[in-house]
Amino acid sequence: MVELLIMFSVSALYSLFFVNQVEILPLSDCRPLFIFTPETVDYCSEIYLMDAILLSYRYPTTYLAIIAAGGFIYMLIQLFRRQNV
DSSP states (O other): OHHHHHHHHHHHHHHHHHHHHHTTSOHHHHGGGOSSSOTTOSSGGGOOHHHHHHHHTTSHHHHHHHHHHHHHHHHHHHHHHHHHO
16 A cells, blocks of 8 residues: 555656656747647646646556556555444
8 A cells, every 4th residue: 555655656756757848948848748728828837737637648657657646545445344243
């Protein structure tokens, strides 16, 4: 259970780190990455949350975080079920 928590923490933090890296790119580099963010923005830091989420799915660490979180939640549910029986 601890392994899943560590794996989730590391991969989730890496995904958040990537989203923050997009914000410091030059506008010419990040503009093609926009889907929902209007083309009229002046800085990459004005990226919409939905675009940031979609951009994070380009990297396998995001999927690793989702799988690890699902496994961790499943283990917690099993633990609570055993205690309530």
